[in-house]
Amino acid sequence: MAGRIAPPAQDQLLACIEAAVRAPSIHNSQPWQFLLLPDGVEVHSDPSRRLPAIDPAGRALHISLGAAVLNLRLALEHFGRRTRTELLPDPQDRRHVATVWAEEPQEPGRDVDELYGAIARRHTNRMPFQDVPPPQEDLQALTRAAEAEGAVLRFPEPGERDFLLSLARTSDERHRGDRAYRAELRLWTTDDPYREDGIPLTAVGPYSEGGLTTLRDLAPEREVPGRAAVRFEPEPTVGVLALPGEDGPLQWLRAGQAMQRVLLEATRRGLSTSVFTQALDDPELRRMLHRPGDHTTPYVGLRVGYGPPAPVTPRRPVDEVITFTRPVPIRPPRLS
Ligand SMILES: Cc1cc2nc3c(=O)[nH]c(=O)nc-3n(C[C@H](O)[C@H](O)[C@H](O)COP(=O)(O)O)c2cc1C
Known part of the structure; x- marks a missing residue:
């Protein structure tokens, strides 16, 4: 034909x-x-x-x-x-x-x-990264990757970044006080090597020794063999991915595409990444992050840097x- x-x-x-x-x-x-x-x-x-x-x-x-x-x-x-x-x-x-x-x-x-x-x-990398910030050129490439999907990626200055991380920690603490959250987390973290979904305990990463971290504790109540408290990078490079438009399923799907393009661009450039949504998914905490004149809604936080090889999840x-x-x-x- x-x-x-x-x-x-x-x-x-x-x-x-x-x-x-x-x-x-x-x-x-x-x-x-x-x-x-x-x-x-x-x-x-x-x-x-x-x-x-x-x-x-x-x-x-x-x-x-x-x-x-x-x-x-x-x-x-x-x-x-x-x-x-x-x-x-x-x-x-x-x-x-x-x-x-x-x-x-x-x-x-x-x-x-x-x-x-x-x-x-x-792969999501929940290990400490080196105390070496990624080059500006790479961060700009990540920003362009977000823009290609209609999103905005910003790397806040240390003061704003640390405020965001403190809210992320507040969100994590609130969640951990919630029985339903803990029960769900238990269901979705696993030491079963044959399971084909959920987060293997080998991927939850170490505890953070003091300091600020973007990481959610994914195994607060579980014995994870060899899991230790270690020092994370004191000055993490953290990006916030946001989009204009109404906060709803359409924008969430767009945010997911933009997040993935940024993560792949980072991987292509040899950068390690992890993502977080705590604080950004809570309307009350999100309001505290709002900057006057900014008409975008933040959806995903990203940590980028240089880490050891990350475990593969099934x-x-x-x-x-x-x-x-x-x-x-x-x-x-x-x-x-
Ligand atoms: C919307 C979204 C939110 C996520 N939030 C977190 C998080 O708060 N903390 C975390 O360690 N990983 C988070 N992740 C990473 C997932 O746990 C991870 O993608 C999943 O376990 C699969 O592993 P992989 O990324 O290595 O393929 C999130 C992923 C997505 C897509």
């Missing part, structure tokens, strides 16, 4: 899903399902993987899904396709968060190939996250 664009090969689409599931997700919950179309992929959220205690609104869930969408886009582009992405394409189905369409052939270019190559090398295999029938929609509530 003249003019018709050939659909991507099935094995390429599977490789794209393989890339999508490498995305970071809150507590490694992997809250996604993928429906293969002849010429694209639908991304659906998996409500059974929601984390009601840490993420009652589904903010972190959508940020995680956004990260998977970015990986999917990059993978399709790596396989030589231009892509078009529709976010929340069906107003009657909140579960259907995106469709990524494979369009006409296009040479991928070096940026796409290198970012795609970084997908498998990116993923569910592709055949468990592919669905062959469209998942049952979640309809928006009726306004009476």
Whole structure:
């Protein structure tokens, strides 16, 4: 048929899903399902993987899904396709968060190939980083990566950064006083080497010896063999990723894509990263961070620097996250 664009090969689409599931997700919950179309992929959220205690609104869930969408886009582009992405394409189905369409052939270019190559090398690093700040040139590249996805990435000055970190710690302490949060955290941290989701205890990192840290204590009540208190970098390089527009699922998905592009750009440049959302996901604490005249909402905090190699976390295999029938929609509530 003249003019018709050939659909991507099935094995390429599977490789794209393989890339999508490498995305970071809150507590490694992997809250996604993928429906293969002849010429694209639908991304659906998996409500059974929601984390009601840490993420009652589904903010972190959508940020995680956004990260998977970015990986999917990059993978399709790596396989030589231009892509078009529709976010929340069906107003009657909140579960259907995106469709990524494979369009006409296009040479991928070096940026796409290198970012795609970084997908498998990116891991959350909860170890102390060296007392060496990343070069300005790299931080500017991260800022541009965020801008490419319609977001703003700022690296606050030490005073503002330390205030943010103190609020993050306040948020962590509040959470730890919450039984439901602790029970959920216990469910999603694991010493089972065969488990394919959740955060392995080998990845929770050491305790922080005094000082400020961006890290949430992921195993406050568990015996983690060899877990010690160590000194973290006293002057961490911390970025805040924000977007203009209404704070809701659409912006959360955009924030997730921007976060993932920044993390991949950092990985490509040899930087270690970890992310945090505490303080930023709490409306009361977020208000305290508000700067006059700033019309953006912060979604994700990022720590960047030079760390030792980070442990790899598991993923569910592709055949468990592919669905062959469209998942049952979640309809928006009726306004009476
Ligand atoms: C929205 C979001 C919030 C996260 N918040 C935290 C956090 O507060 N502390 C933390 O150590 N890791 C956090 N993470 C990282 C996840 O725990 C991590 O991505 C997951 O365990 C998978 O590991 P990986 O990133 O090494 O692939 C977050 C990830 C996402 C997507």
